[in-house]
Amino acid sequence: MNPVERFVAEMQPLLQGGDGAHGAIHRCATAEEAGRDILALAEELSMKRLVVAARRELDAVAAILTEEGSKQGLRIDRDRMPATKGTGLDDTFRDAADYAAFDAGVGGADVLVAESATIGLVAGAHEARALSLLPPVHIVVAPVSRMVERIHDALARLIPSPPGEHDPGIENAGEGSPTITFITGPSRTADIEKILVLPAHGPSHLYVWLVDRL
Amino acid sequence: MSLSRLREQFRQALADPDLAAPYERATATARAKRAAAAAELPDYEEQRQKAADARREAIDHLDALVERFREAFTRDGGTVHHAADAEEARSLVKRILSERGARTVVKAKSMLSEEIALNEDLIASGWEVHETDLGEFIVQIAGQRPSHITAPALHLDRVDIGRIFHEKLGVDYTEDPVELATIARRLLRERFLQADAGISGANFLVARTGQIVLLENEANIRMCTTLPPLHIAVVGVEKVIAEVDDLGPLLSVIARSATGQKLGAYTSILGAAGPPERHVVLVDNGRRQLAQHPRKREILTCIRCGACLNACPVYERIGGHAYESAYSGPIGALLGPHHLGTDHGRELPFASSLCGACSEVCPVKIDIPELLRLERERYVETGGADVGERLAWWLWSKVMTRPRLYRLLARVGRGILQGPGIIAEGSSVLRDWTDGRKLPIPSSTSFIDQWKHQGGATTRTNPIWDRTRAQRALEATRKAKRSWAASRGRAGRGKDRKP
Amino acid sequence: MIELADSVCSRLGLHKSHREGKIVPASMDRGDRVRIHLFVPCFVDHFAPGVAWASARILQRLGHEVVVPESQTCCGQAGYNSGFHEESVEVATQWVRSFTQADAVVGSSGSCVAFVRNMYPQLFENTPYAEEARRLSERTWELSSFLVDVLGVDELGARYPVRATFHDGCHGLRQLGLGKQARRLLAKVEGLELVEMGRPDLCCGFGGSFSVKLPELSVSMADAKLEEVLATGAEVVIATEPTCLTQIVGRAHKRGLPLRAMHLAEVLDHTGQEAVR
Numbered sequence: 001m002n003p004v005e006r007f008v009a010e011m012q013p014l015l016q017g018g019d020g021a022h023g024a025i026h027r028c029a030t031a032e033e034a035g036r037d038i039l040a041l042a043e044e045l046s047m048k049r050l051v052v053a054a055r056r057e058l059d060a061v062a063a064i065l066t067e068e069g070s071k072q073g074l075r076i077d078r079d080r081m082p083a084t085k086g087t088g089l090d091d092t093f094r095d096a097a098d099y100a101a102f103d104a105g106v107g108g109a110d111v112l113v114a115e116s117a118t119i120g121l122v123a124g125a126h127e128a129r130a131l132s133l134l135p136p137v138h139i140v141v142a143p144v145s146r147m148v149e150r151i152h153d154a155l156a157r158l159i160p161s162p163p164g165e166h167d168p169g170i171e172n173a174g175e176g177s178p179t180i181t182f183i184t185g186p187s188r189t190a191d192i193e194k195i196l197v198l199p200a201h202g203p204s205h206l207y208v209w210l211v212d213r214l
Numbered sequence: 215m216s217l218s219r220l221r222e223q224f225r226q227a228l229a230d231p232d233l234a235a236p237y238e239r240a241t242a243t244a245r246a247k248r249a250a251a252a253a254e255l256p257d258y259e260e261q262r263q264k265a266a267d268a269r270r271e272a273i274d275h276l277d278a279l280v281e282r283f284r285e286a287f288t289r290d291g292g293t294v295h296h297a298a299d300a301e302e303a304r305s306l307v308k309r310i311l312s313e314r315g316a317r318t319v320v321k322a323k324s325m326l327s328e329e330i331a332l333n334e335d336l337i338a339s340g341w342e343v344h345e346t347d348l349g350e351f352i353v354q355i356a357g358q359r360p361s362h363i364t365a366p367a368l369h370l371d372r373v374d375i376g377r378i379f380h381e382k383l384g385v386d387y388t389e390d391p392v393e394l395a396t397i398a399r400r401l402l403r404e405r406f407l408q409a410d411a412g413i414s415g416a417n418f419l420v421a422r423t424g425q426i427v428l429l430e431n432e433a434n435i436r437m438c439t440t441l442p443p444l445h446i447a448v449v450g451v452e453k454v455i456a457e458v459d460d461l462g463p464l465l466s467v468i469a470r471s472a473t474g475q476k477l478g479a480y481t482s483i484l485g486a487a488g489p490p491e492r493h494v495v496l497v498d499n500g501r502r503q504l505a506q507h508p509r510k511r512e513i514l515t516c517i518r519c520g521a522c523l524n525a526c527p528v529y530e531r532i533g534g535h536a537y538e539s540a541y542s543g544p545i546g547a548l549l550g551p552h553h554l555g556t557d558h559g560r561e562l563p564f565a566s567s568l569c570g571a572c573s574e575v576c577p578v579k580i581d582i583p584e585l586l587r588l589e590r591e592r593y594v595e596t597g598g599a600d601v602g603e604r605l606a607w608w609l610w611s612k613v614m615t616r617p618r619l620y621r622l623l624a625r626v627g628r629g630i631l632q633g634p635g636i637i638a639e640g641s642s643v644l645r646d647w648t649d650g651r652k653l654p655i656p657s658s659t660s661f662i663d664q665w666k667h668q669g670g671a672t673t674r675t676n677p678i679w680d681r682t683r684a685q686r687a688l689e690a691t692r693k694a695k696r697s698w699a700a701s702r703g704r705a706g707r708g709k710d711r712k713p
Numbered sequence: 714m715i716e717l718a719d720s721v722c723s724r725l726g727l728h729k730s731h732r733e734g735k736i737v738p739a740s741m742d743r744g745d746r747v748r749i750h751l752f753v754p755c756f757v758d759h760f761a762p763g764v765a766w767a768s769a770r771i772l773q774r775l776g777h778e779v780v781v782p783e784s785q786t787c788c789g790q791a792g793y794n795s796g797f798h799e800e801s802v803e804v805a806t807q808w809v810r811s812f813t814q815a816d817a818v819v820g821s822s823g824s825c826v827a828f829v830r831n832m833y834p835q836l837f838e839n840t841p842y843a844e845e846a847r848r849l850s851e852r853t854w855e856l857s858s859f860l861v862d863v864l865g866v867d868e869l870g871a872r873y874p875v876r877a878t879f880h881d882g883c884h885g886l887r888q889l890g891l892g893k894q895a896r897r898l899l900a901k902v903e904g905l906e907l908v909e910m911g912r913p914d915l916c917c918g919f920g921g922s923f924s925v926k927l928p929e930l931s932v933s934m935a936d937a938k939l940e941e942v943l944a945t946g947a948e949v950v951i952a953t954e955p956t957c958l959t960q961i962v963g964r965a966h967k968r969g970l971p972l973r974a975m976h977l978a979e980v981l982d983h984t985g986q987e988a989v990r
Contacts, residue, residue, distance in 0.1 A: 010476070019392060096441050097407050116476035123487040129440050133433060151477065152462030159423060159458045159483070176290040176486025177423040184477045187433040191349035191367050192375055192391040193236070194243045200348055201399055201406070202433025202480070217926060225929045234933075527916040531933045565927065567920025567934065568794055569883035590796030599796070607792050611800035614786040615807045624759055646925040650932030651963030654760045661753050661762035662783055670769075671780040673750070675810045684806040687840040691802045694839055 003114035010117035014185030017198035023206035034209040035064030047103035053127040054079040096130040105131035109142035123179040138203040143214040227536035244524035247474025264463035269515035279421040286424025292492035300330035316410035323347035324415025328540035346434035361534030364520035412438030452514040467577035471521040522572035544572040563589035628656035752820030767982035782811040790828040818853040823885020861894035874904030878947035882954030908945040919960035935964035
């Protein structure tokens with residue numbers, strides 16, 4: 001099993017709640033395909049408002065969503081990079097709480113971990129932390145090229161040694177030590193009789209598109 | 215507390231016929247999941263060793279790493295505070311909150327905050343504190359205490375929780391876990407968005423980078439550390455690790471050991487990007503003291519995964535509350551004598567059959583039975599054992615080193631036990647055994663006597679020169695013990711200070 | 714007489730010479746068999762002599778010489794686990810003195826053997842017994858481990874038609890890696906049907922002085938173990954730990970349950986001639 005297949009296989013059980021599927025994982029060739037799939041999903045789930053992260057690599061996806069979305073009554077908000085890079089602050093673009101108003105947050109991934117189907121995000125102006133936290137649905141569009149085998153590899157990639165030298169592949173990560181979120185499936189709890197319940201406080205659904213060329 | 219009080223406490227817990235069932239069920243599930251998750255990772259043992267090494271390394275260089283963490287965290291714009299004990303930790307948190315005019319607090323699950331009784335103090339001082347982990351939330355509104363390090367509401371079933379929600383939150387009764395979780399989600403979502411401050415603990419502090427690592431499944435910790443403008447992490451000093459590299463092995467074993475997951479749903483590694491104000495309150499509360507002990511420092515390598523509780527045949531019978539400590543189970547019994555989380559934990563090391571199921575699963579390889587035994591030694595050395603017990607073991611050591619006397623006394627003893635059953639069964643000396651179990655019936659003749667009688671080959675020791683040597687051995691042991699005790703005495707000044 | 718494989722000699726740490734195709738431990742004073750010092754745990758000596766007899770007979774049937782140091786009393790574990798370190802060293806010294814001439818020591822309790830093997834080196838560190846304790850710790854085996862791991866024997870010609878279950882004593886299991894050896898031996902016992910418990914490794918709750926210091930807890934743990942045992946429908950519970958058996962069956966009989974307990978050695982000693990008890 002290659003790492004991408006492993007990622008897909010590991011992701012499947014994470015998306016299963018006691019009450020059915022809490023997301024899906026797809027592989028596609030281009031950003032366009034991912035964009036159209038997201039439109040179909042938005043229609044199916046009767047979504048009204050989506051927010052797309054500021055990452056430049058999501059420009060194409062954002063463009064399709066904006067163009068085609070208006071036809072189905074879908075409003076797309078796009079986060080923008082702040083004028084000055086490296087403010088060191090998270091969520092500079094809007095108030096973190098504002099993200100609660102969206103039906104879904106469309107973001108990317110700075111690393112993908114095959115072993116555990118984990119999505120690694122570096123916080124900063126290119127993607128606000130709250131985008132993957134407050135909306136009930138978290139959508140990830142990420143290039144397969146960011147796949148690594150293990151969490152060890154992901155840590156080595158995202159946390160530079162010595163500090164201050166950032167991976168050029170990670171946009172606008174800010175200064176100082178990076179803030180990283182590893183996401184492994186939708187929010188969950190088993191605090192009542194060890195029975196799995198999805199979601200707890202975070203997103204209820206996680207949809208992932210692994211794109212060959214993004 | 216005395217051993218007899220501990221016994222009484224356990225007796226009361228065991229008298230509740232419904233107590234064990236939820237613990238049995240939950241720990242059985244957890245054990246199976248852990249075993250499967252460990253088996254699934256081909257190099258699990260290697261990762262476990264690396265995780266154990268990383269934690270030992272960290273405790274060996276505790277002060278240097280704490281300082282390194284402080285530098286890095288400060289460089290990234292945060293503030294580090296040092297608290298010598300629980301009292302100071304609580305006042306530091308209150309001062310930080312007061313200075314920023316923060317009144318409402320959302321709180322992520324933290325065992326340390328249980329240890330220092332932070333919630334009680336904040337609430338008594340007028341703060342509004344909301345526990346946000348579902349289990350902690352349930353326990354908080356019920357006015358109870360957590361019963362497990364990682365599963366605070368483990369002692370309650372869905373009917374209990376349905377009733378608690380109905381009574382305390384005024385919602386319609388439901389025992390559906392999904393509905394119950396939804397009620398909590400809705401209620402707490404508002405509180406996350408409105409809170410002035412988020413308080414969390416930490417799973418690890420990375421010394422080089424100044425990052426705070428927090429692991430969870432629910433996303434409540436992400437909420438607490440993302441939404442409010444002020445984040446305070448209240449953390450035991452021992453949580454520091456040297457390097458980011460150490461996280462690979464630690465993350466590989468911690469979720470597997472706690473819940474059987476490869477990784478929890480969310481692993482937050484908080485660096486410079488975060489709320490405008492970030493504070494870390496580093497709490498000592500006896501930890502540096504413990505770090506001085508050549509052997510017991512190992513206790514500090516604990517990563518609070520709860521696997522030892524799930525494996526423990528004692529915990530499963532008496533539950534988490536009978537320990538009367540923030541930390542229950544085997545690790546709680548180890549922390550007890552050091553006053554971490556309890557005022558009366560000196561006897562807790564006796565609450566173990568030393569079966570070793572805990573260390574078998576410990577992801578950082580803490581030799582819990584051996585450390586419990588060391589605590590028992592300290593209990594005896596510091597006068598914990600009563601006169602009767604001390605006399606009994608002294609006699610034991612004298613009789614067992616005199617084979618002829620021993621055989622003679624054993625013959626007498628066997629005779630008594632063989633006498634009319636009623637005498638033996640009813641004897642008060644033996645009641646602690648016979649109340650619950652039949653006495654084994656001794657043989658009229660010992661094996662060794664039978665063997666000799668039948669002409670079996672035997673060997674003997676040379677009683678004269680060998681006894682002299684035995685005496686020297688004992689003196690060497692005493693001497694080693696004295697020098698050890700002396701070094702401990704120096705390191706251990708003020709050891710018994712209460713939090 | 715038995716032929717000792719190279720591996721056996723190396724595990725015993727014995728010199729070997731090839732004579733008539735037989736590998737002979739050079740340090741033995743008589744012929745080509747192993748001279749085994751029988752370690753009779755105090756509990757076995759007074760309460761279960763049958764276990765020691767069975768152990769001795771099994772070893773003798775395999776062609777070995779069995780000798781019993783008559784000055785042995787107790788390994789010292791009981792005091793050690795209760796926090797009485799010094800007293801324990803004193804008692805353990807008696808054990809070392811008793812076995813000092815031994816090339817191979819075999820005992821019928823996993824827990825006592827584990828104490829000698831794993832704790833003696835550290836217990837006697839920096840004492841005049843350090844060298845001897847270390848040497849003996851490497852030469853002391855629990856019976857099932859000696860049979861399977863050292864002698865490479867698993868077929869003893871035992872016959873015992875009964876439905877039984879096997880309890881893993883904690884110290885034997887976790888400190889010596891015992892369990893698989895006993896199961897291999899039991900698999901070869903004719904007529905014996907071994908039904909595994911869901912949790913064969915669940916502690917029985919004995920724990921030495923723990924059993925009388927916190928008796929209610931200890932008994933409650935015995936009940937949990939009994940539930941496991943009873944669920945198998947076994948008539949007999951087998952173990953390599955005499956004290957576990959006393960705890961389990963002591964509780965069973967207090968509750969009026971007809972369970973029987975047998976030490977592994979007693980089962981293996983059943984050669985099929987005698988009537989089943």
